Amino acid sequence: MIQKSQVDFGKTAQDYASHRAGFPDSFFNKLDELGLFADKLRVLDIGTGTGTVARGFAVKGCEVTGLDPSDSLMQEARGLDQKAGVQIKYVVGKAEDTGLPDHSFDIITTAQCFHWFDKEKAAQEMKRLLRSGGKLIIAYFDWIDRPGNPVDEMHILQKKYNPSWHGSKWPLGFYPQKPGELTFAGFTSTASFLYEEDVPYTHAGWRGRIRAYGGIGGSLPKQVVEQFDAEFATVLQDKFKDDLMQVPHKVWAEVWQLQP
Secondary structure (H helix, E strand, O other), X not given: OOOHHHOOHHHHHXXXXXXXXXXXXXXXXXXXXXXXXXXXXXXXXXXXXXXXXXXXXXXXXXXXXEEEOOHHHHHHHHHHHHXXXXXXXXXXXXXXXXXXXXXXXXXXXXXXXHHHOOHHHHHHHHHHHXXXXXXXXXXXXXXXXXXXXXXXXXXHHHHHHOOOOOHHHOOOOOOOOOOXXXXXXXXXXXXEEEEEEEEEEEHHHHHHHHHOOOOOOOOOOHHHHXXXXXXXXXXXXXXXXXXXXXXXXXXXXXXXXXXX
């Protein structure tokens, strides 16, 4: 069985930046409705990857720091920031021990990555980093398995090339499936949302997205990834005649406030 420590998204940095769709506009609109954007708010995006959520806050005028263990991903993020016309500070570090100053942030976000953390240690670190009354936002943007869709076809082939991968089966509490399934001592849940949205992918784009998946590009040797990708291209051509596919995703987030 492949362990978390064996997954390295840095190996997939270019595909990650090019093909891994960031959270949709509807996600940021919902955060805006909750009043979570304001000029000069200090935001820390933990597990920032290529900075998709960090940029969403930066374009709203927030002062954003992105933190991730992979400098390769953050190098890609800097290029995307330049195109978006924003500046974000990036720091190499882990959620459980960031090395950042006490009480230095108004909001902490962790999007698409909380399941990689040691929950209790990360929560304690977030308490240390937040100012009194500060907010923690945990969010996920996940593809949905349904018979006969591009996700289902990927998993069928993934079982052939990486049968020990267990990422989609992480237990409740470690990988939450919906808002309300996580609790943290010292935090009060104040808002949440959950909905579905289709994301368009071409065949080439979906192959790139899967190469940036922990169960493929993040954990398999390069030669095996290439073999998977070649066979996956054939599967997509056979099963999905239209090059532009609609891939169903769920979007959810929960907001907690640090108790004074």
